[in-house]
Amino acid sequence: MAEALTAEHILSTTEDVLRRYGPAKATVVDVARALGVSHGSVYRHFPTKAALREAVTERWLDQAHAGLADIAEATTPAPDRLRDWLRALFDSKRRKALGDPELFATFDVLAKENSDVIAEHIADLVGQLAKIVADGVKSKHFKTKDVQRTALAVFSATDRFHNPAHAREWTEPDVEDAFDAVCDLVIRGLAAR
Amino acid sequence: MAEALTAEHILSTTEDVLRRYGPAKATVVDVARALGVSHGSVYRHFPTKAALREAVTERWLDQAHAGLADIAEATTPAPDRLRDWLRALFDSKRRKALGDPELFATFDVLAKENSDVIAEHIADLVGQLAKIVADGVKSKHFKTKDVQRTALAVFSATDRFHNPAHAREWTEPDVEDAFDAVCDLVIRGLAAR
DNA sequence: GGACTGACAGATGTTGAAATCTGTCAGCTG
DNA sequence: CAGCTGACAGATTTCAACATCTGTCAGTCC
Missing domain, CATH: 1.10.10.60 (Homeodomain-like)
Known part of the structure; x- marks a missing residue:
């Protein structure tokens, strides 16, 4: 008015x-x-209802994952940083799924539609992973031939813990264990010997 | 008649x-x-329509994954065997998703309903993984404190490549790469140093 | 009398007409 | 004239009457 x-x-x-x-x-x-x-x-x-939904989701995702970039940029040892980052991502996603279910459902709809917003979101996250992996290689904590490919592998391997399609599993009591076990496996897989 | x-x-x-x-x-x-x-x-x-669907799916799953148990029981080196097994699981699932879409959809329905048949199916697969991991520990190719937990972690980490919820992604050209990258990461994560 | 039928109640699904929604745009308004 | 309105066409959704389905069981038929 x-x-x-x-x-x-x-x-x-x-x-x-x-x-x-x-x-x-x-x-x-x-x-x-x-x-x-x-x-x-x-x-x-x-221009369209879809554009509106996407803009809302983009804002919402930015706000939800604001802290992640800081973790990725930190100077802590890469293995610890990777674990912290994966943990923060999982916690953030789960918190949103439980505490803001309708907007999370909107996010889920976009994810199933292969929306550009989601593609960018994922590219952003994988980029942050790549930063951590690259730092780890530099500091000799990690060893890998192809940082980008490895970052993608880490993202794929932890899919159960950030993909909204799996949100229903995040309240099961065993997820915590499963998450830690996958983190251990992934971080060991990156480690230089 | x-x-x-x-x-x-x-x-x-x-x-x-x-x-x-x-x-x-x-x-x-x-x-x-x-x-x-x-x-x-x-x-x-x-007794019910659900029981009928489950019985059909059980038979279908048994038939689809008949070859997996043989791979798990083989005497090849554990790392190779693990890769072969994961590859066979992925190929088998993808072949079914594309070649027998309606029964695959039935399987998908059960998976989303937390059916006992699916739980048993998963327990069976994780059991086979545990066998391979245990063999790897025996032969010093692998190192882990808790075989069962590790088998579950391997199953979780490769979820994208066997969970029917992800079937739509299996036709994208990049999946092959992603699968190989996750396999590499997981197998390195298991390796004794 | 064991295997099967078919009528039945309640639940679930289908259908098509009416209501609402999306996206456009000519025109109003300050 | 920039920002907004509201009527409009076509697409989608809702709703309620109707049809079909699930699961049961008394009764039929070798």
Whole structure:
């Protein structure tokens, strides 16, 4: 009303609407109603509903994983840093899955649609892994011929602990054990002998 | 008609019906019709539709993975044997996903339902992994404190390449690379130094 | 009397008409 | 004239009547 209608304003309202109705029920009309404008105005800022969902998810992912980049950039020994980073990723994902289920469900929808936002998100995470692996090689903690390929392998091997498709398993009591066991295996697999 | 109605006969007809209609559409009435009996007769041999589906899937899984146990029992060096076994599992799963999609979909349904059949199937596979890991420890190729935990870690780390939830990824060109990279990482992680 | 049928109740699925939604755009409004 | 509205076409979703399915069981038929 008094405020100008900004993309930012639309995004945070959409987040609220998604949280209330979930990705299956939330409509652009709902968002417009919550903003007190016509839905045509929303289309002035976002070309499609999909673009809107993606923008919300992108923001949400950035916020959720803000701390990860710091861990990746730290100067701690690479093996410890890798374990901390994988742990932080797992904890962050699980916290979101349990504490913010509707937005997590939105994220899950995008993941199953091969959205660009998810591809970028994954590329970002694998890039951070590559940084840690490269540091480990430099410090002689790790040994590998192809850093990028190895970073991808680490990401694949820990898929169960960050891919939203597996979220239902994250409440089982054995996951913690499984996570630690996979971490041990992966870190040993990287180690220089 | 001339034949007596046996559980075996019902199972193979159900397999045909599932292949034709898929798990979502196939009904007990369809199976009975294909057998030329009333659906009440089917319930004489299987208590519920779910039990029937599970029995079919169990047979199908046994047949699909018949060769795996032989590999696990072989006397080749444990690292090679592990790689062969993981490769055989991946190939077998992928072949089924592409060549027998409706029964694979049935398997996928059971997997998402936490069915006992799937739990046993997994326990069987992890048992075979444990055999290979234990042999590797005996022959000094591998080193681990807890064989069972390690076998589970190997199974988790390669989840992307056998869990039906990931079947859509198995046709992407990069999977082969990813599979090899994860195998390398896992086998290095097991190796004694 | 053991194997099978078919009618049945309640649950689940299908269908098509009505309601709502997405995305566009000509026109209003300040 | 930049920002917004609201009517619109076509796509999608909802809803309720209807059909089919699951699982049971009294009764039929060798």
